[in-house]
Amino acid sequence: MRIVIAGGHGQIALRLEQLLATRGHEAAGIIRKPEQADDLRAAGAEPVVLDLESASVDEVAAALEGADAAVFAAGAGPGSGTERKDTVDRGAAALFADAAERAGVRRHLVVSSMGANPDHEGDGVFDAYLRAKGAADAYVRSRSALDWTILRPGALTNDPGTGLVRLAESTGRDAVTRDDVAAVLAELLDTPGTAGLTLELIGGTVPVAEAAKAVAGGR
Numbered sequence: 001m002r003i004v005i006a007g008g009h010g011q012i013a014l015r016l017e018q019l020l021a022t023r024g025h026e027a028a029g030i031i032r033k034p035e036q037a038d039d040l041r042a043a044g045a046e047p048v049v050l051d052l053e054s055a056s057v058d059e060v061a062a063a064l065e066g067a068d069a070a071v072f073a074a075g076a077g078p079g080s081g082t083e084r085k086d087t088v089d090r091g092a093a094a095l096f097a098d099a100a101e102r103a104g105v106r107r108h109l110v111v112s113s114m115g116a117n118p119d120h121e122g123d124g125v126f127d128a129y130l131r132a133k134g135a136a137d138a139y140v141r142s143r144s145a146l147d148w149t150i151l152r153p154g155a156l157t158n159d160p161g162t163g164l165v166r167l168a169e170s171t172g173r174d175a176v177t178r179d180d181v182a183a184v185l186a187e188l189l190d191t192p193g194t195a196g197l198t199l200e201l202i203g204g205t206v207p208v209a210e211a212a213k214a215v216a217g218g219r
Contacts, residue, residue, distance in 0.1 A: 002026040003189060004067045004105075006052060006096050007074025008045060009036040011158075012111060015182035016071065017045035023186065030063060030074075052092035053084075060099035069107035069189050070100045072140075082128040089129060093136035101145045107195070108146040109188055111181070112137050114154050114173060114200055137198065147195035149188050153181045154202040166204030167211040174202035187212040 008029015021044025037047035076084035116133035161179025193216030
C-alpha cells in the first residue's frame with residue numbers, strides 16, 4: 001500500500017513511517033519545512049514539501065494521487081496559539097479530507113484527541129484545541145466518500161511502547177505511548193472493518209492486533 005501522512009515530521013508520524021516501511025508499505029509524509037526531509041528518508045518515507053495552511057485542495061490532492069490510504073497526523077503543536085489551532089487542527093484536517101475525496105483515496109485515518117468536541121467550553125488554548133479537533137472530526141465524519149476511522153489517544157508519553165492497549169469507543173482517561181499509537185494506526189490501516197468508527201486509545205492489556213480485530217468485530 002501507498003500511505004500519505006499529513007504532518008509527516010510529527011513524533012507519531014515518524015514512528016508510523018518506520019513501521020510502514022518495515023511492513024513493506026510505501027509511506028510519504030507531507031512536511032512544511034524542506035530541512036525535515038532527511039529525517040523522513042531515515043524513517044523510510046518519501047518527503048513531500050507542502051504547507052497545508054496555504055495549499056489548495058488541488059495541490060494536496062496531487063500529493064495524494066495514487067495513494068491507497070491517507071493519515072492526518074498534523075498538529076499546530078504545543079507552542080501555538082488559538083489561531084493556529086483553528087488553521088491547522090481544524091482547517092488543515094478539513095482540507096486534507098477534501099483532497100483525499102478529490103483524489104479518490106477512500107481509506108482515511110485521523111489522529112484526534114481524547115475529549116475533542118466542537119462544543120467544548122473554555123477560553124484557554126487547550127480548550128480551543130479540543131474544539132478545533134472536534135470540529136475537524138465532525139467534518140470528516142460528514143464525508144460519505146471516505147472510509148474514515150478517527151483515533152483519539154489519551155495523554156501521550158515517550159515511554160517505550162508495550163504493544164498492549166485498550167482500544168474502544170470509550171476507554172476512560174489514561175496515558176498511552178506514542179509508539180503504541182503508531183502501532184495502532186498501522187494496524188487500523190490493515191483493518192478495513194474499523195471504517196466508520198471513532199475510537200479512544202489508552203495503554204492496556206490487549207495486543208494491538210487483537211485490539212483492532214476486536215473493535216472491527218464481524219464488520
